[in-house]
Amino acid sequence: MSIWRVLRVIVILSPAFALVAFAGWYVFKQFDSQEGISSTDSGEKSRIVVVISFDQMRGDYPERWNSQLAEDGLRRVGSDGVWYANAHLPYACTSTGPGHASIATGVTPSVHGIIENDWYDRARGKKVYCATGERPYERVPSNNAAGSRTKDASGLSPERLLAPTIGDHLRSTNKKSRVFSLALKDRAAVLMGGKDPSGVYCFDTATGQFHTSTYYREQPHPWVLKFNNSNVADRWFGKNWDRLLDSQIYNRVAGPDDVLGESIDSKGLGRVFPHPLGNDQPGPGGKYYAQLEKSPFANELLWEFAKTCILEENLGQGESPDLLYLGFSANDLIGHAWGPDSHEVLDVTLRSDRLIAEILKYLETTLGKERFTLVITADHGVCPLPEVANQKHPEAARFHPGMELEPLSEALDETFGGAELGGGNWVEAIGSTVVYPWIYLNRRLIASRGVPLETVQDYATKWVGNRDHHRPGPTLKMIAGPPLADPLGRSIQLAYHPDRCGDVYALPREYCIPMPGTGTTHGTPHSYDTHVPVFAVGVGVPKLGKQDGKRNALIVAPIVCKGLGIDPPNGVAEKFP
Numbered sequence: 001m002s003i004w005r006v007l008r009v010i011v012i013l014s015p016a017f018a019l020v021a022f023a024g025w026y027v028f029k030q031f032d033s034q035e036g037i038s039s040t041d042s043g044e045k046s047r048i049v050v051v052i053s054f055d056q057m058r059g060d061y062p063e064r065w066n067s068q069l070a071e072d073g074l075r076r077v078g079s080d081g082v083w084y085a086n087a088h089l090p091y092a093c094t095s096t097g098p099g100h101a102s103i104a105t106g107v108t109p110s111v112h113g114i115i116e117n118d119w120y121d122r123a124r125g126k127k128v129y130c131a132t133g134e135r136p137y138e139r140v141p142s143n144n145a146a147g148s149r150t151k152d153a154s155g156l157s158p159e160r161l162l163a164p165t166i167g168d169h170l171r172s173t174n175k176k177s178r179v180f181s182l183a184l185k186d187r188a189a190v191l192m193g194g195k196d197p198s199g200v201y202c203f204d205t206a207t208g209q210f211h212t213s214t215y216y217r218e219q220p221h222p223w224v225l226k227f228n229n230s231n232v233a234d235r236w237f238g239k240n241w242d243r244l245l246d247s248q249i250y251n252r253v254a255g256p257d258d259v260l261g262e263s264i265d266s267k268g269l270g271r272v273f274p275h276p277l278g279n280d281q282p283g284p285g286g287k288y289y290a291q292l293e294k295s296p297f298a299n300e301l302l303w304e305f306a307k308t309c310i311l312e313e314n315l316g317q318g319e320s321p322d323l324l325y326l327g328f329s330a331n332d333l334i335g336h337a338w339g340p341d342s343h344e345v346l347d348v349t350l351r352s353d354r355l356i357a358e359i360l361k362y363l364e365t366t367l368g369k370e371r372f373t374l375v376i377t378a379d380h381g382v383c384p385l386p387e388v389a390n391q392k393h394p395e396a397a398r399f400h401p402g403m404e405l406e407p408l409s410e411a412l413d414e415t416f417g418g419a420e421l422g423g424g425n426w427v428e429a430i431g432s433t434v435v436y437p438w439i440y441l442n443r444r445l446i447a448s449r450g451v452p453l454e455t456v457q458d459y460a461t462k463w464v465g466n467r468d469h470h471r472p473g474p475t476l477k478m479i480a481g482p483p484l485a486d487p488l489g490r491s492i493q494l495a496y497h498p499d500r501c502g503d504v505y506a507l508p509r510e511y512c513i514p515m516p517g518t519g520t521t522h523g524t525p526h527s528y529d530t531h532v533p534v535f536a537v538g539v540g541v542p543k544l545g546k547q548d549g550k551r552n553a554l555i556v557a558p559i560v561c562k563g564l565g566i567d568p569p570n571g572v573a574e575k576f577p
């Protein structure tokens, strides 16, 4: 086709092009001017991105209890923005430390190194915690009544985090951006805050106050001291935690309130509604604050604290975008005690939804509709109480990790030789005393006996996989090797960091929990633990609505970057939208 002929075709078709362009513009304009939160993908920087993590909110709750949700909470976020209803964490270690580190960095524990809440440090021969480091820091303000600062185990620091957070990445290029991380739990606050935050604060049930550590600053921000002195935490003393809606709705939706397997009298709150706070106590003290933390009121307290932070720091009003992480931890403590099918978890979820409505309204009124992005997710899901799961899954059971795994030492003695060779334990750290699910073999002993390490690892992996409540898992050679096709195996690989993990990964069978007694837990690669909600709305978030396809929950990080108007740091593989 000659150039003239092409030009002639363009001239003939140009009115049609113009008409199509105009129609497109008109439709877009109508769509854009509809009532709702601004959802744009223009790349314009929002003034603040607020990331909310509900500790232990399983991804199925918003769907399961949709008809009990408010119009203007999660449902509105999902319809004005996006709701990934089938988002899963891609790694096996579904615990709080790894969860918050992954939310903040957008990479897996295999990269950021937070492989559990606690793990065994082979070089130092001791158990370490994810939110404290080797260098000592002091807690501020001190929990010592005399006010003198003392070195204690609460000297929090993000030292063990090996990857930059989105906040660190933001502040490395936008010096004027502020990053705050506020949570009830210390590990949530520390790991979401990253290495260079403007402020990290968490709640102390001994004193009822928010505190930080000298890693971050010598003295708390003045507004933190003011907030602590105002005794907001005492507001719920002597009150009852009762159901938000009529009890008949709870009976219909969640069955009876009193169920076998629930904690008997958690923190003195009782087993069934109503749960009294501060009962039989002369005034607010440690016992009351622990009760408060295990009630939905603790989330309200954190939101009061967050509003003070937004106001006093003028967050969202500066020259560069700000980032605020909020860790609502009450949901987890409640879920552990009563289980995901309880009236209590239903209630804290409904109240969390109402809290989202309040937060959304607050951001709209104080900042304006086009000045924020709100992202909501969770650090992990949870397993049902085995007593409840039993009805559908007869294999559901509780086990004691020590009793189940510690006989491994004898089995290794029998197979590879024991006392007659000079004694010594083949296993260095195992079971409940250190960190389930990893088992750390005694590599020095193995080397001195001249047995190939891999032979012992393989034997131990097979032995663990044959225990009553475990199933065969990959050997360490497989875990450390090329990507596995099996999804469970792959998720264990993404939970593996060679300097921090052990020699054997104990993979529990589905619905089997390492928790004798009562209550429930999480931490496995099974879908009830990996399924988390992901909601987002505001600047940088197109109006996509509910998405049912399976998604990687680490999509949270690129959503946050979109809201901030920055490119994700290297290593963040997920793309949004």
Ligand SMILES: [Zn+2]
Residues within 6 Å of the ligand: 055, 056, 095, 096, 097, 099, 332, 379, 380
């Ligand atoms: Zn958690």
